[in-house]
Amino acid sequence: MITRLLAAASLVLAAVTLSASAAGAVGETVGSCIFEELEQASFAGIDGEGFDAVKNLKTAYKNEEGDAEDLKKDFEGELEDCVEAPTAILPELTEIVWGGAAFVVLLALMSWKLFPTVKNLMEQRTQRIQDAIDDADRQRSEATEVKARYEAELADAKTEAARIVDEAREQAAAVRADLQARAEADIADMRERASADVEASKRQAVADLQSEVSDIALGAAEAVLGRSLQDPEVQRQLVDDYIARVGSGRD
Amino acid sequence: MAGRSAGYADAVAAVARAEGNLDTVSDELFRVARALEGSDELRMALSDRQIPAARRQQIVEDLLGGRACDTTTAIVSMIVAAGRSSDLAGIAREAVEINARDRGRSVAEVRTAVALTEEQSGRLSAALSAAAGHQVEVKLIVDPGVMGGVVATIGDEVIDGSVRHRLSQLRDAF
Incomplete structure (x- = not known):
């Protein structure tokens, strides 16, 4: 609280100091200061005092007499001093009093209304920030838990995927081996059948050839026999041979 | 039948x-x-x-x-x-x-390519009777399919001395 009061006092003092002006210095206005300077004016080498001296300086300046120009510049500098504050550090007492009173009133008003409000606002803001921090912490904790759970599930999924891949690979290997075995068996069977077919074809060809040869031979024999059998003597001889064979018990 | x-x-x-x-x-x-x-x-x-x-x-x-x-x-x-x-x-x-049984005989159905003479038929009947062990009565059938020789059937027994049979055996041997 003391720190806050000191800060407020410093702020008010700086405001009063920086806002000091010629109008507020020594309790007179700029106009009365200028009027007083005109009334008391006197210049070296210029006749008269007060307003007359100012008129005579003006005339000498127009006539460009002597050091009229320098005197005029000096007098203008004196008039300009009326516009400036007497000091930049220490204002007039009345200004300090009014400023201090205003400060006290302002401080009282601020202590009565503004500071509690600001304090409440600050506390609310602090509470909101704290709530936000707590909420963020909670969310971060939840996110951490979710992340851990997801990572665990991901690890399980990876393990399961690896198991499935291994299983699929094993099955594929088994299927490939089975197919290869079947293909080899089929090839062996086909070779065996082809060999059997070739052998059968060869046998059939030999049989056909033998049959054809025998047909030719038998045809020739029949042709020869046919001519011979037309001979009655041959027929008689065949019958006699049969009778002899049957009679001898050879048949 | x-x-x-x-x-x-x-x-x-x-x-x-x-x-x-x-x-x-x-x-x-x-x-x-x-x-x-x-x-x-x-x-x-x-x-x-x-x-x-x-x-x-x-x-x-x-x-x-x-x-x-x-x-x-x-x-x-x-x-x-x-x-x-x-x-x-x-x-x-x-x-x-x-008829044959009535006379104590059996029947020999004999097929030949040409007709047999009486003399051949008599010798054949005697030869078949000797082979069968009893008197047989020969019934001659002229069958050109026999080609030559004789085929005799006595009951279930067949005594085939035909040229056709020999050709068939030859064909089987090939």
Whole structure:
């Protein structure tokens, strides 16, 4: 609280100091200061005092007499001093009093209304920030838990995927081996059948050839026999041979 | 079929015995059967049921009239009228067997490519009787399919000395 009061006092003092002006210095206005300077004016080498001296300086300046120009510049500098504050550090007492009173009133008003409000606002803001921090912490904790759970599930999924891949690979290997075995068996069977077919074809060809040869031979024999059998003597001889064979018990 | 042929043969034998000419009837029946066997046209005409029975009997009488005894003609006519002409060969064979049995013999069905002389037939009958161990009665059939030589069938036994059989053996040997 003391720190806050000191800060407020410093702020008010700086405001009063920086806002000091010629109008507020020594309790007179700029106009009365200028009027007083005109009334008391006197210049070296210029006749008269007060307003007359100012008129005579003006005339000498127009006539460009002597050091009229320098005197005029000096007098203008004196008039300009009326516009400036007497000091930049220490204002007039009345200004300090009014400023201090205003400060006290302002401080009282601020202590009565503004500071509690600001304090409440600050506390609310602090509470909101704290709530936000707590909420963020909670969310971060939840996110951490979710992340851990997801990572665990991901690890399980990876393990399961690896198991499935291994299983699929094993099955594929088994299927490939089975197919290869079947293909080899089929090839062996086909070779065996082809060999059997070739052998059968060869046998059939030999049989056909033998049959054809025998047909030719038998045809020739029949042709020869046919001519011979037309001979009655041959027929008689065949019958006699049969009778002899049957009679001898050879048949 | 065999039972039916045997039944007809028994009836035929009974009629022929009653007439006292079983030997002749059985022989003539055998010859008629051989004639039918050798003629597809005659066999088809006698077995065609579209032809009236009277017409078929007339054909039989025209063929056998004067060539066979009346008993044989009547028996064949009856068999043909009954629509059993396809069984005639079996009936004739059974009748011949019955006749042979009546005389204590068996029948030898002998097929040759050419007709045998009486002398050859006598020697053949003697040779077959010796082979069978009892008297056989030879029934000769001229069958050009035999080509040459003789095929004798005595009951279930076949003594094949035909050129056709030898050619068949030769063909099998190849």
